[in-house]
Amino acid sequence: MVNAKPKVRIEHLIKIYGEKPRAALQLFREGKSRDAILQVTGHVLGIADVSFTVNQGEVFVVMGLSGSGKSTLIRCINRLIKPTSGHIYIDDEDIALINEERMREIRLTKVSMVFQHFGLFPHKTVVENVAYGLKIRGVEKKQRSQKALETLEVVGLTQWAGYLPASLSGGMQQRVGLARALATDAEILLMDEPFSALDPLIRREMQEELLRLQKKLHKTIIFISHDIQESVKLGSRIAVMKDGYIVQIATPEELITNPADNYIRAFIQDVNRAQVLKTGSIARQIITFTVEEDSPQTALEKMLYQNLKQIYVVRQGFPVGVVSRETLAAAIPEGREDITQLMQADFPQVNADTTLENIFHLYQQELPIAVVDESGKFKGVVEQSDVFASISSLT
Amino acid sequence: MASSLGGADKLLNPFKIYSLPVESWINHTIFFLVDRLRPFFQAIRFPFSLVLDGIEWVFLAIPPLILLPIIGLVVWQLAGRRIAIFSIVALIVLGFLGVWQETMMTLSFMGTAVLFCILIGIPIGIACASNYRIDRVVQPILDFMQTLPLFIYLVPIVMLFGIGKVPGVIATLIVAIPPLIRLTTLGIRQVSKEVVEAAIAFGSTKRQVLWEVQIPLAMRTILAGLNQTIMAALSMTVIASMIAVEGLGMMVLRGTASLNIGQASIGGLGIALLAIMLDRITQAIGQGNHQVSWQERGPIGFILSKVKNKKAASTYSGS
Numbered sequence: 001m002v003n004a005k006p007k008v009r010i011e012h013l014i015k016i017y018g019e020k021p022r023a024a025l026q027l028f029r030e031g032k033s034r035d036a037i038l039q040v041t042g043h044v045l046g047i048a049d050v051s052f053t054v055n056q057g058e059v060f061v062v063m064g065l066s067g068s069g070k071s072t073l074i075r076c077i078n079r080l081i082k083p084t085s086g087h088i089y090i091d092d093e094d095i096a097l098i099n100e101e102r103m104r105e106i107r108l109t110k111v112s113m114v115f116q117h118f119g120l121f122p123h124k125t126v127v128e129n130v131a132y133g134l135k136i137r138g139v140e141k142k143q144r145s146q147k148a149l150e151t152l153e154v155v156g157l158t159q160w161a162g163y164l165p166a167s168l169s170g171g172m173q174q175r176v177g178l179a180r181a182l183a184t185d186a187e188i189l190l191m192d193e194p195f196s197a198l199d200p201l202i203r204r205e206m207q208e209e210l211l212r213l214q215k216k217l218h219k220t221i222i223f224i225s226h227d228i229q230e231s232v233k234l235g236s237r238i239a240v241m242k243d244g245y246i247v248q249i250a251t252p253e254e255l256i257t258n259p260a261d262n263y264i265r266a267f268i269q270d271v272n273r274a275q276v277l278k279t280g281s282i283a284r285q286i287i288t289f290t291v292e293e294d295s296p297q298t299a300l301e302k303m304l305y306q307n308l309k310q311i312y313v314v315r316q317g318f319p320v321g322v323v324s325r326e327t328l329a330a331a332i333p334e335g336r337e338d339i340t341q342l343m344q345a346d347f348p349q350v351n352a353d354t355t356l357e358n359i360f361h362l363y364q365q366e367l368p369i370a371v372v373d374e375s376g377k378f379k380g381v382v383e384q385s386d387v388f389a390s391i392s393s394l395t
Numbered sequence: 396m397a398s399s400l401g402g403a404d405k406l407l408n409p410f411k412i413y414s415l416p417v418e419s420w421i422n423h424t425i426f427f428l429v430d431r432l433r434p435f436f437q438a439i440r441f442p443f444s445l446v447l448d449g450i451e452w453v454f455l456a457i458p459p460l461i462l463l464p465i466i467g468l469v470v471w472q473l474a475g476r477r478i479a480i481f482s483i484v485a486l487i488v489l490g491f492l493g494v495w496q497e498t499m500m501t502l503s504f505m506g507t508a509v510l511f512c513i514l515i516g517i518p519i520g521i522a523c524a525s526n527y528r529i530d531r532v533v534q535p536i537l538d539f540m541q542t543l544p545l546f547i548y549l550v551p552i553v554m555l556f557g558i559g560k561v562p563g564v565i566a567t568l569i570v571a572i573p574p575l576i577r578l579t580t581l582g583i584r585q586v587s588k589e590v591v592e593a594a595i596a597f598g599s600t601k602r603q604v605l606w607e608v609q610i611p612l613a614m615r616t617i618l619a620g621l622n623q624t625i626m627a628a629l630s631m632t633v634i635a636s637m638i639a640v641e642g643l644g645m646m647v648l649r650g651t652a653s654l655n656i657g658q659a660s661i662g663g664l665g666i667a668l669l670a671i672m673l674d675r676i677t678q679a680i681g682q683g684n685h686q687v688s689w690q691e692r693g694p695i696g697f698i699l700s701k702v703k704n705k706k707a708a709s710t711y712s713g714s
Contacts, residue, residue, distance in 0.1 A: 078596055108598035119593030123611045132607075133597040184597070 006089075007188060007220040008054040008077065013086035015072050015244075018043030021084045034243050046072040047083075048244035056187075057218040061235030063225050063267075069244040070224045074190050077222065078111045079103050090188065108137045112186035116193040118177045120165040126176050127152065127161035133184035151183040152176075154213070171202035178210075182217070191223045195230065207233055228267050232256070232276045240264055252276045257390075272357070273391040279359060280352025282390045283371040283380030289323065289339060291315040296337050300328045312370055313343045317377040319370045322347040352379055356387055429554050436555045443561045447507040454499040459490055472693035474679035481675065485668040494643065494665050501632055501642035501669065504560060508567040508628045509621070516572045516624070517617065520579025521605065530580065537573040545570060545634055553638055563631075563640035571628040578620025582613030618681030625677055629670045643669070 016024045016037075024043035027036070034045045047069045054060040064070045075081040077088055079095055088095040090110060095103065112133065113119075120129050127148045128135075134144035152158050155175040157168075165173050174194055181189055195203045207230060214221065225231045231238050232252035239249045240263075248260035256276050259265045289299045289311050303311055303325050311328075313321040321343030331342050348362035348369045359382070362369050368381035405411060428436075454462070463483060471479035489498045523530040549566055556562035586609050594608045610617075632644035643665040650659025691699075 075592075080592055080596060104598045104600065107596060111596075113593070113596040115589050115593055117587075117589050119587075119589040121590060121593070121608060121612075132594075136598050136603055136607075180597070190596075 005056045006053045007056040007058075007091065008222065009087075009089040009092075010053070010077075011051050011087040011089070013047050013050045013073070013076060013088060014084050015046035015069070015076060015081065016043050016084045017046050025084055045244050046081075047076070049086075050241075050244075050246050052239055052246065052249055054220060054222055056220050058236045059214060059221045059223055059234050061223045061225055061231040061238045062241060063228065063231040063235075063238055064241035065226055067243075068241040070226075070241050071192055073241070074113075074192050074222060074224050077188075077190055078107055078113060108133065108184065110186050111188045111190060112181035112184050113190040114174070114177045114181045114192065114194040117197055118165070118170075118173045120173055120176055120180075122165055125162055125164055126157065126168070129165060129176055130179045130183050132180060137184070148179070148183055151179045154182065155179045155209070169202075170198050171206060174198060174206060175209075178213075182213075187220055189219045189221045191221060193224050193226065196226065203230075210234065228271055232271055240267065253278060253281050257281065274357035274360075274387075275355055277356045277390055278352060279350050279354050279356065279369070279371045279382050280373070280379060282356075282386050283352065283382050284386065285380045286312070288312045288314045288319075288378060291320070291339060296328055296332055296339060296342075300325065300332060303328070310367065312347075312378065312381065313339055314378050319347070319349060319372065319378045321345045322367060322370075350382075356391060359387070425551050425554055433555070440556060440561045443507065443511065443564050446510060447503065447560050447564060450506050450510075451500060451503040454503045455496065459486075459495055463487070468694050470676055472695060474676045475693070478672075478675045478679055482672045485672050489665050489668060492661050492665070494646065494661060497641070497643045497646060497662070498665055498669065501644065501666070504563065504567075504632070504635070504640060504642055505625070505628050505669075505673075508564045508571060508631075509625055511564065511568055512572045512575050512624050512628070513621070515568070516575035516620075517579050520576040520617075520620075521583060521610075523576065523580040524583035524609075525601075533576065537576060540569050541573045545631075549634070549638065558639045560640050562638055563635035566638070567628050567631040567635060570631050571624045574623035574627065575617070575620040578623070579613065579617050582616030582620070583609050585616065586612045615681050618677060622674060622677040622681065625673050626670065629666060629673070632666055 014025065014028065016028070018024060018041065020041075021043060024037050024041045024045070027040060028045060028048065032040070034048065037043060037045050050069075050073065052060075062070045062073060072081055076083045077090075077095070083096050086096065090106065093106075095106070098106075121132065124132070127145060130151055131139075131144040131148035134147060135141075139147070149158060149161060152161055155178055157172060157175055157179065160168060160172065160176075165176060168176065174197075177194065181191075195206045198206060210221075211234065223231075223234055225234075232255070235252055237249060237251055238255055240247045240255070242263055248255065248264055250258070250260075253276060255264065256268050256271060256273055259268055287299075287302050287306065287308070289296075291313060292315075299311055302308075308325065310322050310324045312319050313323060321340070323339060323343040327342050331337070336342065346365075347367055348359075348365060350359050350362065350369055350371055352371055352373050359369055363384050368383040371379045371382055373379050457465075463486060466486065467479050467483045470482045486495075486498070489495060519533060523533050545566070548569060552562045552566050556565060590608060590612070591604060594604045599607065632640070632642060633647050634644070636642065636644035636648045643662045646662030647659050647666070650656065650662060
């Protein structure tokens, strides 16, 4: 998003579990279904021809139910599981082809991982856990402890450094897991359902913590989740998986406004749309009154024609005020035609990337809200009725 | 009539007509091995007898009054104060029963057998845990070793290695090693898959995964296996004395054979006390409180804390 350079590129990835995957691969290429392959060969199709690209600095969420292949997929990226066929490029280097030694180097320096049940070493203290990657890399004890303590500070656990993981709560243990992954300065973070073993409150806290950290660190994160709420909250893009296939790859908004099929529709039912949808995506293009170009008479005519109660006044693309039809209708016969004198300069205005849940309070003035883009230029308006229409799940 | 009955008899019991000559096969094999490979088996003796003699020399050369406190301190460090006191008392009792030397011989014999069990058993256990193919080969052999009555392989061992302590150790090895191998395998397999995955994901080599994660986490189970191995080895002391292994077992054997019940009882009591002692020590190591590091417990912890206090006191008085 920030910098649309591809960091991880996956092409036609296939994983088949079993002793002799070649025969099953042949069947798959002939177009046989997952069940058919299982019946004929006894092999399980884990990932079925998956391709996607993850950009640098992006949080890419892979979402699916258990058994959908999402855990297999993430493990293929650091080759904890060896793919049967296909390519995985990390910085243009094909992980599927390199030898064990090079793979180990990549694990040491480029890719780190956070696990669902934390995967902490129970016999090592918190600081030793965090320093593990550095120890394996051969960093001196003093240096690695130093670095581990610094990383623990980032997740707010410095005072727990000397304890064993078992004496920490679940949320704190996962912070240790996160710190361990951050300590190696890897650019790519693989997160395998990291928050799903946590209590809902702690989970939300950790999600926010991750977003906060990500704002500072700009890692490339591949995040596995089975929770749609979590996915839309964290993901810049979401890939929905089912039975080893990717059903749809989309931004959270696209997923909700434009689900590819009923499977995704069923998923997104529970989503609080107001949290996901942005004003920019529902803003209506509408006629405006441009200062020093339009005349009040034609504006009034247009408003009558389109049945608008008010019109936004725009100067060089920027909204400067709003004027109602009544005011205009009353002013024109009196010859007061300077729009800047008639308009109301106090009007509700939001950025295009504001989510709907954050604009409700602006409707107190009963004016349509002006939506502006990053540079502050007028994009359109969002009326109360638009908001209600878009957050009802009957769309 | 009689002859037809005889015919039917033969028909109904085919075992009378033919039996496999396995007996002579085994005899031939053993004789062949003894004949041709004796030097090879004699060479195998060498490391065993070296270790055995070394350990025995240490135990017998050090006078009891010096050895006792050493044992006491080591046990205190490894297993705690209570078990250390028990061990010392047990050894003193054995000393006053007049069997100090036999006890030390049995202890060194055991020590050697257990040492080789560890050296051979733990690597095999690790190999089984990481490779199912090896496991599939090893498991039935272990079953065989544990179910076969001892006396059956005592004879071929004597034929191949002769009599004395080394064949005794080897016979003990066969009895005592299976639990250690099994529990090492079990212990390593029990380590959480996710934890092992985490170690690999952070770039560990197989060796690093083993030493940093798998062995430390399997330690408790491995030590439970070691405990069983030691108990099995102790149960072998009487049987090993049949092939001229000296020590407490020999006392039991001789006492029983000559109806000297007193001698047999003292030997038996000695074995029992050693068994309790070693059992408690290994159990205590296995269940040890890992929250407290080794520098903070036992005599070392005691001394270190004194030193620290003294240092703190001196810096305080100095300032």
